[in-house]
Amino acid sequence: MDDLFTTFRQHAEAAQSQVVEVADWPAAIAFASGLAEKELVLPATLAEELLTDAGTELDLLKFRSPDPDDPVRSVADAEVGLVRGELAVAETGSVLLVEPNLIDRTVSMLCHTLVEAIPRDRIVASLDDCATWLSQHTASHPTANTYATLSTGPSRTADIERSLTIGVQGPRELYVVVVG
Amino acid sequence: MRPFAERYRAALNDPNVRNGLLGFQRSWRETRDAQIEEAEQLTGSSFSTLRHNLAVMKDAVITDLDAHVAQFRQQAEAHGAIVFEADTAEDANRYIADLCKQRDVKLLVKGKSMVSEEIELNDYLEQEGITAVETDLGEWILQLAHDRPSHLVMPAIHQRRQEVAKILGRAVGQTFDPDDIPAMVKSARTGLRESFLAAGVGLTGANALIAESGGIMLITNEGNGRMSSSLPDVHVVTAGIEKIVPSFADAIDQQRLLPRSATGQPITSYTTFISGPTPGHELHIVLLDNGRRAMANDEHFAPALRCIRCGACANVCPPYQIVGGHAFGHIYPGAIGLVTTPFHHGIDAIAGAQNLCVSCGACETVCPVEIPLAKQILHTRRNVVIEKGLPLWKRATLKVWGSRRTVAAGSRLLSAASTPLRRGDVTALPFKTKQTQWRTPPAIPSQPARSRPAQWQSQPPIAETAVTGRRVLLFLQCLTDRLLPEIAVASAQLLRAAGAEVEIRDEQHCCGLPAFDAGDWDTARRMARDTITALEGVDDIVTPAPSCVVAMVDGYTELFAQEPAWRQRAQQLAGRVHDVAEYLAGPARLPDRSLSAGPSDPITVHRFCQSSNMLGADDRIEQLISELCGVEVVPLPESAICCGFGGFTSIGSPEVSEGILDRKLTCIDETGIATVVTGNPGCILHIRGGAHASGRDLKILHIAEYLAARLPRDS
Numbered sequence: 094m095d096d097l098f099t100t101f102r103q104h105a106e107a108a109q110s111q112v113v114e115v116a117d118w119p120a121a122i123a124f125a126s127g128l129a130e131k132e133l134v135l136p137a138t139l140a141e142e143l144l145t146d147a148g149t150e151l152d153l154l155k156f157r158s159p160d161p162d163d164p165v166r167s168v169a170d171a172e173v174g175l176v177r178g179e180l181a182v183a184e185t186g187s188v189l190l191v192e193p194n195l196i197d198r199t200v201s202m203l204c205h206t207l208v209e210a211i212p213r214d215r216i217v218a219s220l221d222d223c224a225t226w227l228s229q230h231t232a233s234h235p236t237a238n239t240y241a242t243l244s245t246g247p248s249r250t251a252d253i254e255r256s257l258t259i260g261v262q263g264p265r266e267l268y269v270v271v272v273g
Numbered sequence: 274m275r276p277f278a279e280r281y282r283a284a285l286n287d288p289n290v291r292n293g294l295l296g297f298q299r300s301w302r303e304t305r306d307a308q309i310e311e312a313e314q315l316t317g318s319s320f321s322t323l324r325h326n327l328a329v330m331k332d333a334v335i336t337d338l339d340a341h342v343a344q345f346r347q348q349a350e351a352h353g354a355i356v357f358e359a360d361t362a363e364d365a366n367r368y369i370a371d372l373c374k375q376r377d378v379k380l381l382v383k384g385k386s387m388v389s390e391e392i393e394l395n396d397y398l399e400q401e402g403i404t405a406v407e408t409d410l411g412e413w414i415l416q417l418a419h420d421r422p423s424h425l426v427m428p429a430i431h432q433r434r435q436e437v438a439k440i441l442g443r444a445v446g447q448t449f450d451p452d453d454i455p456a457m458v459k460s461a462r463t464g465l466r467e468s469f470l471a472a473g474v475g476l477t478g479a480n481a482l483i484a485e486s487g488g489i490m491l492i493t494n495e496g497n498g499r500m501s502s503s504l505p506d507v508h509v510v511t512a513g514i515e516k517i518v519p520s521f522a523d524a525i526d527q528q529r530l531l532p533r534s535a536t537g538q539p540i541t542s543y544t545t546f547i548s549g550p551t552p553g554h555e556l557h558i559v560l561l562d563n564g565r566r567a568m569a570n571d572e573h574f575a576p577a578l579r580c581i582r583c584g585a586c587a588n589v590c591p592p593y594q595i596v597g598g599h600a601f602g603h604i605y606p607g608a609i610g611l612v613t614t615p616f617h618h619g620i621d622a623i624a625g626a627q628n629l630c631v632s633c634g635a636c637e638t639v640c641p642v643e644i645p646l647a648k649q650i651l652h653t654r655r656n657v658v659i660e661k662g663l664p665l666w667k668r669a670t671l672k673v674w675g676s677r678r679t680v681a682a683g684s685r686l687l688s689a690a691s692t693p694l695r696r697g698d699v700t701a702l703p704f705k706t707k708q709t710q711w712r713t714p715p716a717i718p719s720q721p722a723r724s725r726p727a728q729w730q731s732q733p734p735i736a737e738t739a740v741t742g743r744r745v746l747l748f749l750q751c752l753t754d755r756l757l758p759e760i761a762v763a764s765a766q767l768l769r770a771a772g773a774e775v776e777i778r779d780e781q782h783c784c785g786l787p788a789f790d791a792g793d794w795d796t797a798r799r800m801a802r803d804t805i806t807a808l809e810g811v812d813d814i815v816t817p818a819p820s821c822v823v824a825m826v827d828g829y830t831e832l833f834a835q836e837p838a839w840r841q842r843a844q845q846l847a848g849r850v851h852d853v854a855e856y857l858a859g860p861a862r863l864p865d866r867s868l869s870a871g872p873s874d875p876i877t878v879h880r881f882c883q884s885s886n887m888l889g890a891d892d893r894i895e896q897l898i899s900e901l902c903g904v905e906v907v908p909l910p911e912s913a914i915c916c917g918f919g920g921f922t923s924i925g926s927p928e929v930s931e932g933i934l935d936r937k938l939t940c941i942d943e944t945g946i947a948t949v950v951t952g953n954p955g956c957i958l959h960i961r962g963g964a965h966a967s968g969r970d971l972k973i974l975h976i977a978e979y980l981a982a983r984l985p986r987d988s
Contacts, residue, residue, distance in 0.1 A: 104539070165470060165504055184315065185540040195503055195551050202499055220528065220540075224521040227546055231486040231521075236351055238549030238556075239488065240503075245540045248496035250458055252411035252427065254434045255297055258458040261410060262465070263496025263542065 097183045097216045098271065105186030108246030109259065110267045118143055118210075121270045122175065125208040128268070129173035132157050134204060136197040139177050164196040165203070174204035174264075178211040179241070180226055181269070184219040187245040188269055189226070193238050201244070207264035209244060213273040274421075277600070277625025284596040285928050289433045294594045295936065297430060299911075301588045304537030305639070311539065312529055327526055328643040331579035334517050335569050341484050341517045342560060348487025352549030354556040358514075362392035362617075365559050369394065369476070369509055370401045372557060376507055378403065378473030382465075384493065384501040385409040386478030387425060387582055388511040388561055390604050391617055394476075405476070406468045408497040410461045417444045423598030423606055425584035426535045431597050465497075475501035479512040480581070481527055482560075485520040488548025489558070492532065494541045502547060510558045514565050515578040521546070527581055530641035534583035564616030573652045577612045579642035586636035586646055591915045592629040592922070595932035601629055608636040612649040615656065624657045629926055631919025631933070632790060634886035647887070648831065651790070658792035667921060670787075671796050674751070677782035681721070684755045688717040699965045708924055711931040712962035715756050722754045722761035723777060729765035734772040735985060736867060739860035741772030746811040748804075748850070750818035751783035753954045760954060763981035764817045764853045770984055771861035773813075780807035786824040789832065790920040798832050805829075805842050812849060813860075817977055818954050819852035819884045826850070827887065852884065854952045854976050858893045868901045871983035875905040877946040878912060879937065879960065881953035885913035894952055894976050902983055909949070910940045918959035934963040941971065948972045950979045 102112045115121045122143070126133045137158035160167035168174070176197075178188035188209045192198040201207055217223065223243065231239060248263030259265060274280075284290050309320050316323060334341045346356045359365035365388075373381060381398065383389065383405055395405045395416070407416040411429035415422060418440045422428030429437070434457075438449040441457050445464045449457050477498050479489035489510055491498045502508045518524050524546075532538040550556035568574045587593045587607030598606025603614040603622045611630060614623040627650060634647040663671070673679050691700045699713040734741065745768050749761045765775045785800030804825075808814050816822060829843035857863070876898065884890040895906045917923065917933025937960065941949055949971060951957060957973050964971040 108540075108542075169466070169470070187540060187544070193551065195554070198499070198503055198551075202496065202503060220525045221522065224525040227521045228485065231488075231548060236353065236549075238352055238551060239486065239546060240551060241546045242499060243540065243544040244542065245544075246542050248542050249494050250410045250461075251494075251536065252409070252414070252429055253432075253437050253454050253457055254293070255300065255427065255430070256434075256454045258455050260455075261458055261461055261495035261497070262408070262469075262500055 097218060098213065100183040101181055101186055101216050103186070104184065105246070105269055108186050110186060110246050110269050113268055113270045115270055115272055118272060121210045121272050124270055125173060125175040126155055128206055128208065131172060133173050133175055134158065134168050134171040134200050135175040136200050138197060139175070159196050159199050161196060164199045168199050169203050171200070171204040173206045173208065174200040175208045175210060176201045178209050178215065180223060181211045181216040181271070182220055182223050182243065183216055185243070185245055187243040189223055189241055190244055191230070191239070191241045193240050198240060202263060204264060206266040206268070208268045208270055210270045210272055213271050216271070274603070281596060281600040281625065284600040290431050290597040291595050291932060293430060293433065294597060297427070298588055298594050301537060305534060305585070305588070308533040308537050308539055312533055316529070323530060324641045324643050327530060327641060328576070328579055330518065330523050330526065331642055332576070334519065335515060335575055335578045338514055338566060338569055341519070342514055345482055345484045345487055345517050348484065349548070349558055350487065352487050354487060354549055354558050356558045356560060358560045358562070360562050362563050365392050365511060365561050365563070366394055366397040368559060370398055370403065372507065372509065373398070373403045373474055374401070376473055378507070380468065380472045381405045381474040381476055382468050382472040382501050382505060383407050383412070384475070384477035384491070384498040385412055385428070386476060386511050387605065388478055388513055389476065390422060391563065392511070392561065394511070406465070406472070408465050408469070408501055410458065410495060413461060413465065414440055417441070421599065421604070424587060425582050425606065427584070431599070469500050469504050472505045474507045474509055475503070475505035476509045476511060477502050479510050479516055480531065481524045482512055482517045483521060483524050483546070483548075484517055486546070486548040488546060490524045490528070491545045491547065492528065492541050493543050496543060499543055499545055502545070503551065506553075507555045507557065508550065510556070511561060512558070514560050514562055515580075531581050531583050534585040534639065534641045568613070568616045574612060574616070574649060576644050577609065577649060579644055580609050580613070581642060583641060585639040585641065589635040589639050591633060591635070591917065591933040591936070592631055592929045594936070595929050596629065601626055608646040608650065609644070612646060612653055615653060620657060620660050623653065624661060627653050627657060629922065629929055631915050631917065631922050633882035633915035633919070635882065635914070638886050648827065651792070651831070654792035655794055663791065663793055667791050667793075667925075671791060671793055674783060674787055675796055675800060680751065680755060680782070684717055684721065685719070688719045691717050698961050708927045711927070711966050712923070712934065712959065713965040714962060715958050717756065718758055720758065722749045722758035723779065725758055725762055726777065728762045729769060729775060732766040732769040732984065735770045736772070736864050738771040738862060740768070740813070743773050743813060744776055744811055745773040746776050746778065746808060746814045748781060748808060748814050748816035748821065749777060750816050750821050750954060752958065753817050757954050757957060757975070760817045760957070760975040760978055763975065763977040764815065766981045766984060767853070767857060767977055768815060768861060771857070771863055773861065776811065778807050784821045784824050785832075786821060786828065787920060789824060789828045794832060797828070801829055801832055801843070802839065805839070805846050808846060808850075809842070813856075814846070814850045815853050815856045816850065817853045817975060819854070819881055819888060819890070820953050820955055822850055822852045823883045823887050852888070852952065854893050854897065855890065857980070858897055863901055865900050866903055868980055868983040869903045870985065871902065873904055874948060875907050875946055876948040876950050876979070877907045877909040877941065877944045879909055879916060879941075879949050879951040879956060880913040881951060881956055882913055882915040884952055894950060897976065897980065898950065901980060907944045907946050909944055911936070916956045916959050918955045923959065934959060938963055938967060938969060948974065950974050950976055952976050
């Protein structure tokens, strides 16, 4: 497990992600809110889960979720977003975000700084494990849609004179918080 | 699109193109090589195994396209997508335009899609009153500048920052400091945000269509692909049918090589898997044929459908570096563009550009799906010749060169006529032409190699080797015979020093390579038959010209594909013919240090591109020199990159040839070494001429010449 984490961290950092270890979900949330001057944005589904499952006492006033009536504009250019990853891949330092609904996807897509939280036991060794997960997920959802992204580092471009520049349409800063 | 001649001229007149691409090719090579090595360690498999596996996977799809399309379609529909199979570009454009109209959509945002370039979707939509906005930064810059991509992955690689600052400045009403690239990049986020929010349709390409899920894999760095596929209510995917892979596992195998080959990244920022529409949205997948099924049914070109659009073939291509993708290609740039364009846009669209290929074979060495690009480009060239005929000057040259007697008489005549102009190795012409001002023509000796057996017959054996007592037939090669006879003499002396008996035959002339390379396969076949006949009956054939070995081994297989009897004879020849350096490093290997007497000045080695890229020779010449002579070999940067001779390219497109030669000479300058040893006569004529014309005092020697000059002499 530690080996997987070390490999994950090495590759994530090579992709310019910042990797942080925390003990539990409240600490993950505290870390993410610490990054935000004003507010933290997180998908409603995650907020609910954290309230019920994680035993976390969330002060909902400090958080905001996308508005179901306008999920895009309500979080466009939000300062900091927090999402939960399904898997983390040690081979590439990637986090697999599974976001079939637009309202969940806007957070990871539009905010300037993104925090991807991933339970330590969800780190897998290779992209092959990720392919297996995707196969099983699709087979068990034969008619539903899938929208899954291996997110690796902040958004970037080298389109102007090959000069690597961080932060284009997607987040400019990416933190991966490993929980547990 | 403008005619080829105009695009070619424009590229030559813009030094930014070649300068920018030179830097790009060099830095790409470094990062790509490091990443491929990482993939090898990661998987425990070599690059050749990894790419072979990928090719096998893609071939299984290509050979049964219809079944895979059906499976993809069935899965896509099960997940709620609408699949449209477009036979032609018009069908695809019509479908997308109609869809926009039905949904009352006037604005469409686009992620990067080469297929949309192929079908010229933006122009089509514009005529229908629909605005398409490119959201990939490079594509957006080009759209604002009314320009086109010149590279598959780095579309705006030909644009300089100063230009980009102006283009973006006009678009967003801001003044940019050309050195502040982050500020320019930032403007894309603000400049495109409203388009994302207002667009009714988002269009993307697909890096793979996954039959298992009926979904796509989309690889991007900027995050615009996710936004284009998410924010508008309708997502349209355009992709060629050859993009299908059977499973997620196959898509992942492709992902391991694609970004590494494209941008030198192990993975891009976003690798997105989409199947079925987002709830409340629509997903339309336009599967494009546009010549692909015809390609799948063509034995020579079917492997080109394996292409995963990484652009690696352009990133190592010497002519591409000089003129960029607007001239070297059509809509699809680079080597792959030379072979796929006839199927999508007709043979006329590529007739000019395909002449720029120097047949160095570098593209094949980095292709992550093993596409035999060099061979396919020669087939394209042949098809162009069948369709449009050869230019008169090429026809005349091949006609003259095709006859041994004419060449013999002609070279005698030219030798006599040019004697007053001879300056050492070269002929200093009193006038300048486009072909000779940067490369002085060679001196024409009065006596061909075939008249000089006396010069080698006195050479005694100096050691016992595996060829002691063996009869070896020396294939002189036409250029060597007539223009560089001292190389043939040196080769024969070395063979004798190794104990072999050297035989030459009068019937030998030219192997047919010039005609084969020019696309005139009828002439090439005639010359190949003569050569095969002239060289039969001896176990070992050795030649100082590895270019002819490539022609006999690879070229003859193509030439005699339909003639089993000749093919068999060609195969027998291929098994017996050796380049002299290979032979000297193999059975005719002289003992270590046996040639250590002589000058000990360090030398550098230019590796003949085809030897490296097609015959798998690596440091053979370097090893021979250091082991036999004990002389230091200073590494030549980019040693195996072509010198630019490229057969007819140096005559037909001299500017390209000159540019590549200049890259080579500059690398030689960097070593500070004045003696360059190499393995192929064509390179020698070319580099010698270039060194003379540019006033460089360089000695360019064939490996046989270098070694033979060090043979012990009788006192």
